[in-house]
Amino acid sequence: MIHDHGVLPAEPEKATLEGRNKVLGFWLFLGGETVLFGSLFATYLALKESFVGGPSPEELFDLKIVALATILLLTSSLTSVFGVMAMHKHNTKLMQLWFGITVILGAGFLGLEVYEFYHYYHEGHTLTSNAFGSAFYTLVGFHGGHVAFGVTWIALLQAQLAKKGLTVVTAPKFYVAALYWHFVDLVWVFIFTVVYLMGKVGA
Amino acid sequence: MGNINLENAHPQPKINKSHGIGVKGHLVAFALSIVLTALAFIGVIYFGDDRSFVIPYIIGLGIVQALAQLFIWMHMSEKGHLFPLVGMVSGVVVILPVILMGLYLCWW
Amino acid sequence: MAQHAARPRNTGLKDWLTTVDHKKIGILYLVAGGFFFLLGGIEAVLMRLQLMYPESNLFVGATFNELLTMHGTTMIFLAAMPIIFALMNAIVPLQIGARDVAFPFVNSLGFWLFFFGGTLLNLSWFLGGAPDAGWTAYPPLSGTTYSSTHGVSFYVLGLQIAGLGTLIGGINFLVTIINMRAPGMTFMRMPLFTWSAFITSALILFAFPAITVGLVLLMFDRIFGANFFEVANGGNVVLWQHLFWIFGHPEVYILILPAFGIISEVVATFSKKRLFGYSAMVFATIVIGFLGFMVWAHHMFTVGMGPVANALFSIATMLIAVPTGIKIFNWLLTMWGGQIRFTTANLFAVGFIPTFVIGGMTGVMLAVAPADFQYHDSYFVVAHFHYVIVGGMAFGLFSGCYYWWPKMFGKMLNETIGKWNFWLFFIGFHLTFFPQHFLGLTGMPRRVYTYMAGQGWEMGNMISTIGALVMTLGTAVFLWNAFVTSRKAEKAPADPWDARTLEWAIPSPAPEYNFAQTPRVRGLDALWVEKMAGNKGMTPAEPLGPIHMPSPSILPFLMSVGFFIAGFGFIYHQTIVSVVGLLVVFYGMFARSLFDDHGFHIEVDEIKETEKGVKL
Numbered sequence: 001m002i003h004d005h006g007v008l009p010a011e012p013e014k015a016t017l018e019g020r021n022k023v024l025g026f027w028l029f030l031g032g033e034t035v036l037f038g039s040l041f042a043t044y045l046a047l048k049e050s051f052v053g054g055p056s057p058e059e060l061f062d063l064k065i066v067a068l069a070t071i072l073l074l075t076s077s078l079t080s081v082f083g084v085m086a087m088h089k090h091n092t093k094l095m096q097l098w099f100g101i102t103v104i105l106g107a108g109f110l111g112l113e114v115y116e117f118y119h120y121y122h123e124g125h126t127l128t129s130n131a132f133g134s135a136f137y138t139l140v141g142f143h144g145g146h147v148a149f150g151v152t153w154i155a156l157l158q159a160q161l162a163k164k165g166l167t168v169v170t171a172p173k174f175y176v177a178a179l180y181w182h183f184v185d186l187v188w189v190f191i192f193t194v195v196y197l198m199g200k201v202g203a
Numbered sequence: 204m205g206n207i208n209l210e211n212a213h214p215q216p217k218i219n220k221s222h223g224i225g226v227k228g229h230l231v232a233f234a235l236s237i238v239l240t241a242l243a244f245i246g247v248i249y250f251g252d253d254r255s256f257v258i259p260y261i262i263g264l265g266i267v268q269a270l271a272q273l274f275i276w277m278h279m280s281e282k283g284h285l286f287p288l289v290g291m292v293s294g295v296v297v298i299l300p301v302i303l304m305g306l307y308l309c310w311w
Numbered sequence: 312m313a314q315h316a317a318r319p320r321n322t323g324l325k326d327w328l329t330t331v332d333h334k335k336i337g338i339l340y341l342v343a344g345g346f347f348f349l350l351g352g353i354e355a356v357l358m359r360l361q362l363m364y365p366e367s368n369l370f371v372g373a374t375f376n377e378l379l380t381m382h383g384t385t386m387i388f389l390a391a392m393p394i395i396f397a398l399m400n401a402i403v404p405l406q407i408g409a410r411d412v413a414f415p416f417v418n419s420l421g422f423w424l425f426f427f428g429g430t431l432l433n434l435s436w437f438l439g440g441a442p443d444a445g446w447t448a449y450p451p452l453s454g455t456t457y458s459s460t461h462g463v464s465f466y467v468l469g470l471q472i473a474g475l476g477t478l479i480g481g482i483n484f485l486v487t488i489i490n491m492r493a494p495g496m497t498f499m500r501m502p503l504f505t506w507s508a509f510i511t512s513a514l515i516l517f518a519f520p521a522i523t524v525g526l527v528l529l530m531f532d533r534i535f536g537a538n539f540f541e542v543a544n545g546g547n548v549v550l551w552q553h554l555f556w557i558f559g560h561p562e563v564y565i566l567i568l569p570a571f572g573i574i575s576e577v578v579a580t581f582s583k584k585r586l587f588g589y590s591a592m593v594f595a596t597i598v599i600g601f602l603g604f605m606v607w608a609h610h611m612f613t614v615g616m617g618p619v620a621n622a623l624f625s626i627a628t629m630l631i632a633v634p635t636g637i638k639i640f641n642w643l644l645t646m647w648g649g650q651i652r653f654t655t656a657n658l659f660a661v662g663f664i665p666t667f668v669i670g671g672m673t674g675v676m677l678a679v680a681p682a683d684f685q686y687h688d689s690y691f692v693v694a695h696f697h698y699v700i701v702g703g704m705a706f707g708l709f710s711g712c713y714y715w716w717p718k719m720f721g722k723m724l725n726e727t728i729g730k731w732n733f734w735l736f737f738i739g740f741h742l743t744f745f746p747q748h749f750l751g752l753t754g755m756p757r758r759v760y761t762y763m764a765g766q767g768w769e770m771g772n773m774i775s776t777i778g779a780l781v782m783t784l785g786t787a788v789f790l791w792n793a794f795v796t797s798r799k800a801e802k803a804p805a806d807p808w809d810a811r812t813l814e815w816a817i818p819s820p821a822p823e824y825n826f827a828q829t830p831r832v833r834g835l836d837a838l839w840v841e842k843m844a845g846n847k848g849m850t851p852a853e854p855l856g857p858i859h860m861p862s863p864s865i866l867p868f869l870m871s872v873g874f875f876i877a878g879f880g881f882i883y884h885q886t887i888v889s890v891v892g893l894l895v896v897f898y899g900m901f902a903r904s905l906f907d908d909h910g911f912h913i914e915v916d917e918i919k920e921t922e923k924g925v926k927l
Contacts, residue, residue: 021413021491024286024486024489025417025482027287028286028290028485029482031290032516032519032520033294034294035517035518035521036520038294038295038298039521039523040524041302041305042302042550043550043554044305045305045306045308046304046305046547047539047545047550050544050545063244063247063248071240074236074240077272077276078229078232081276082229085229127537128537130538130545131544131545131546132545133537133538134539135539138527138537138539157904160904164907185272189240189268189269193243193265197246197247198261200247200248201254293517294517297518300604301557304553305553
């Protein structure tokens with residue numbers, strides 16, 4: 001139920017039952033996403049040695065790009081935290097700033113990923129080249145898809161914020177998008193560990 | 204947890220009550236994440252030959268970082284997060300055996 | 312934000328396409344699930360006709376494979392799950408004293424995704440052949456080399472879309488149960504059907520993402536030329552089996568737990584006793600849910616996982632017999648000393664118990680890994696899982712339909728026809744599947760379209776086919792009953808069974824807003840507590856006031872159509888079609904996010920009018 005008292009509560013995302021439902025439902029969805037990415041990791045682990053004549057992970061991966069991508073995504077996670085803090089202080093301008101930076105950093109991450117995939121493609125590492133290729137592009141691509149969705153989503157929310165202002169309806173959306181963004185960052189922690197770093201350790 | 208009812212739908216409108224963790228805390232968490240990431244990269248670059256050390260080492264760092272982010276950035280430790288916690292833990296518990304299976308298939 | 316739209320009054324088709332009312336969505340699930348149940352049933356009967364005599368050639372080879380695949384897939388994903396969702400939608404919010412579900416829009420989206428996913432899958436019959444690799448779709452059989460028609464692609468996309476609907480439906484019920492219980496309705500006062508809906512939803516949440524990934528891998532292999540299951544390029548076919556069964560085994564419990572919940576409600580009501588060992592029942596439900604995730608590899612004993620893995624999964628599987636046994640004994644002890652009324656609902660519940668025990672017992676036999684090498688891929692397995700799924704879940708669903716029909720439709724199903732329904736279905740069921748145990752033990756392989764004469768299998772197969780026809784008759788009687796009931800004028804009272812739980816405290820059928828005033832719950836079996844205290848109904852927890860409702864929306868339907876179109880695009884490698892379909896989906900998401908739904912109010916006058924003359 002929406003109550004307009006004029007005063008926005010301190011945690012506007014939890015002010016209505018709808019808002020609380022949304023946050024809880026989204027957390028549970030992230031629990032399901034854990035299983036989704038876990039299954040993809042299991043697939044990758046099962047197939048990572050199956051490069052059948054194609055380039056091995058050790059030959060392919062460039063840790064410099066990965067390090068840069070990691071820093072971009074980690075920083076964007078931090079800026080989204082600041083965005084939520086600004087929301088709790090009802091500072092719409094600051095919210096726009098922090099979430100705006102988040103979106104830009106996310107887009108930067110995506111740019112790096114596209115560059116990286118393009119590079120690999122020309123080294124003969126494709127979705128169809130071998131089972132390792134299939135598993136790599138599916139796992140990392142699923143994550144990249146999540147980043148792309150998140151970037152679009154947050155940008156869309158910012159447009160809404162500009163138009164509708166901070167209300168008990170828009171606040172939960174930002175809170176949930178920030179949760180999503182942290183989760184995407186969290187998955188990346190395991191991707192750079194399991195895919196890139198372990199790939200560099202070699203067989 | 205218990206009952207969350209319509210009746211209690213109005214928390215006190217008090218602004219500026221900081222969220223447990225302030226800007227400083229988040230910056231520390233960020234620095235921690237960067238350090239953990241750097242440690243993992245350095246480990247692989249310098250001790251990459253010693254598989255039996257480096258793999259558990261980087262995975263351990265990854266888990267620590269994930270937990271730090273869950274509890275600091277995603278407020279998992281705060282009250283009202285029982286079901287989110289149960290949800291995430293269940294997800295991990297369910298998928299962990301499958302991931303181990305993935306490893307097993309790899310060695311096989 | 313203050314302005315609410317006027318109350319929308321959609322009628323006819325538009326109402327059904329746009330509704331976000333959980334009770335109407337429940338009816339939609341029941342109708343669509345019932346339709347697919349008939350379809351799956353016809354496929355089963357056709358297979359039984361083929362197997363009636365040795366070496367007959369009614370449906371041979373590929374046709375039989377298609378029937379077999381579609382029977383399994385349809386029954387599990389498009390019949391059983393939707394009918395469970397039908398009852399969950401119709402009853403769970405009422406049992407916890409909620410006005411609505413947590414996400415009415417998502418609820419509607421869940422239904423339409425299931426519906427269009429199922430439709431997509433079944434269109435394969437008319438478009439070059441249905442999937443033919445079994446409901447488990449093991450590669451390499453399901454790869455393009457051995458399954459070159461579009462059939463398996465229909466399976467992959469159809470299930471992907473339907474599965475997405477199921478997943479969001481599960482999240483909806485979890486949040487509804489956690490956040491929307493009435494005052495006083497603590498977790499340990501929730502009726503067992505709600506508990507089982509809660510655990511089932513949790514299983515859906517954690518099991519479906521695994522099949523999503525499995526289907527994505529298979530789709531990439533088939534459509535984009537990936538190599539997950541192409542052994543020559545480093546793929547691994549066992550990976551699919553693991554991903555499929557980490558979903559597939561919990562799926563079995565997703566199906567059976569709600570049936571357990573229904574049986575618990577029905578047995579308690581018709582014994583006029585509180586459910587025996589309530590907390591043990593709750594505990595057993597949770598334990599079954601947990602163990603359900605730890606036993607998936609018992610479907611793969613013969614794959615060659617080695618003795619250690621086989622032993623571990625064997626023991627874990629046998630452990631499940633313990634909580635299940637707790638349940639069986641608690642039902643028996645609930646009936647013990649009760650004033651038992653053998654209504655149709657209760658007949659199905661009582662018939663369920665021994666039937667399910669047989670299925671459970673053969674389950675423990677199959678859990679013994681060395682013995683499983685003998686049973687594997689024989690009719691013994693077929694007999695086992697039909698005893699738990701039909702003898703367990705289908706009996707439970709019939710019981711639930713008879714029990715809650717008045718709450719869903721406002722009319723009582725005919726009890727005389729109901730008894731015919733039960734006895735025909737019950738006898739037909741045992742005739743069909745009991746002989747299959749022995750067919751399996753004497754070596755008849757499953758999934759094979761014929762057998763030679765002179766191996767002692769003629770009699771068993773003949774009886775089995777006759778049984779299948781009797782079951783069909785039983786189902787037809789149910790449809791007849793539903794038809795007769797719909798023509799009858801007499802309305803059902805609010806509480807026709809002298810029942811115990813909250814859903815019986817409100818009129819039949821439940822009004823749009825469920826509870827005129829949110830009730831205050833004062834104990835387990837909330838309504839029974841009030842009856843024993845001499846009260847006429849529930850004590851309200853709030854004054855009578857206008858009730859806020861969500862607006863109907865066409866977007867869920869539209870988005871599902873988008874997925875449907877995109878599915879076709881993927882199956883036929885038409886990128887533009889896929890893109891168009893996905894654009895429709897994204898438009899739906901965009902519109903939902905951008906345009907706030909202010910909902911509308913049902914005014915006090917209308918509530919009073921509706922509640923007038925309700926007798927308890």
